[in-house]
Amino acid sequence: MARTYRPTGILLDVMLPSMDGWSVIEHLKADPAVRHIPVHFISALDESARGRELGAVGFLTKPVTSEALTGAFERLLHFKADNTRRLLVVDDDPISRAAVRKLVASPTVEVVESASAEDALTKLNVSPYDCIVLDLGLPGMSGFDFLERMRSEAGQTPVVVYSARELTREESLRIREHTDSIVIKGARSPERLIDEVSLFLHSINQQGGAARDDTGEELAGRKVLVVDDDMRNIFALSKVLRAKGLEVSLAQDGQKALKVLNESPDIELVLMDVMMPIMDGYETIQEIRKDPRFGKLPIISLTAKAMRGDREKAWPPAPTTTCPSRSTFPSCCR
Structure with a gap:
């Protein structure tokens, strides 16, 4: 029915x-x-x-x-379709708040931002919200303490924890007293965040519908660079990507990748193998980030043998001329 x-x-x-x-x-x-x-x-x-x-x-x-x-x-x-829902985003990083705002943007969703737990509690005591997106690493009061204070002072607003940190077993248990919606920031996290927030806002997210149909039409004509020294990988990746309508450029090592980017600065995404001769993927990423044109170019690192610390190596600090707002791990490096 x-x-x-x-x-x-x-x-x-x-x-x-x-x-x-x-x-x-x-x-x-x-x-x-x-x-x-x-x-x-x-x-x-x-x-x-x-x-x-x-x-x-x-x-x-x-x-x-x-x-x-x-x-x-x-x-x-x-929660009628034409009624406005209110979402509170609690995160001390303005870039992360802007990213969440862009993800959930909708004519029927009002997004309010807080840079601290204390400010968020004040807002919750003034007016109600339909959902909260919460980062755990906040200045002053932590996200864990915020959850406990919120439950005692501001009622039972649904919370989606959206954090870059991996949780220990004890931390996970502590959070699950307040919410089961925990999204760890990563490759699939934007899609998961949309799903979780839409669930509590009881809305159809306009970005989600067509994208999850996986037709590939939204990728047609987009330009991607595949960097890998293994021709089998290059062949397999380029075949799949071209089937989705993407324009694929290829490079077999880091130096060739830099040359391709210099000649085609309109490339929108790089798939970067880590283990390559001459110049490995980490060195290549560092060289790419030195060019202001590519300070925010999305790069996805690929490796067959992921080791502890590889994720941090793939996010080298950008030069201050490229990212003056943040000293380490700026979002443009991700």
Whole structure:
């Protein structure tokens, strides 16, 4: 019925025959066609925390008063397709905040930024938000302490933890008391972040739909440079990329890669092998970053033998003339 009628909202009981309410909401949220429809639980079971983790907008325990039911309807109507959702991004790095803003940009999403946990708590006490994107490495109060303070002072706003740091087992357990939505920044993280935020905002993200269809049409005509000394790798990569409509340039070592970039500065992406003769991938990346034209050129390092420390080597600090705003690991090096 949800797929057929696309309702404004769904009131869902937990104790249903054949398939219980938990399974129903899991199926709804896994289906891109209906995942944006807000779900409000009304059940004899008091499991509001589990409902929030699965993406419900609210939870009422029977028996329900008419006032509480009216509140549930108002909550569902808040997430109508044409209503504005409010997202709070808490991160001390303005570049990261701007990146998140760009990712979730939508006419129906208002993005508010905070550079510290203290400022975020102040904002939460002034007005409500539908979702929070939180970095853990904050100045002053840490992201961990913020989660605990927020729960005691500002209610149960859904939180998506979006951090570059790998979590220890103890840290992960501590965070999971407040949220199961943890996204570690990396190659697939933007897509995951969109999924998690859209789940809590109950919205269809305009960037997500076509991109996840994987038709490749959005890549047609884009220019990529493949740098690898193994002809088998070059052949395999170029075949796949050209099948998606990309224009592929090739180089078999670092020096040739620099020459290709100098002759074709409109290249938009570099796939860089690490283990190469003459000039390896790390040296080549450093040389590329010395040219102001390529300070923000995306480079993806590829290696068959990843070792501890390789990720850090692939993000060398850029010259201060290229990235004056940050001294180490500027985002343009990523």
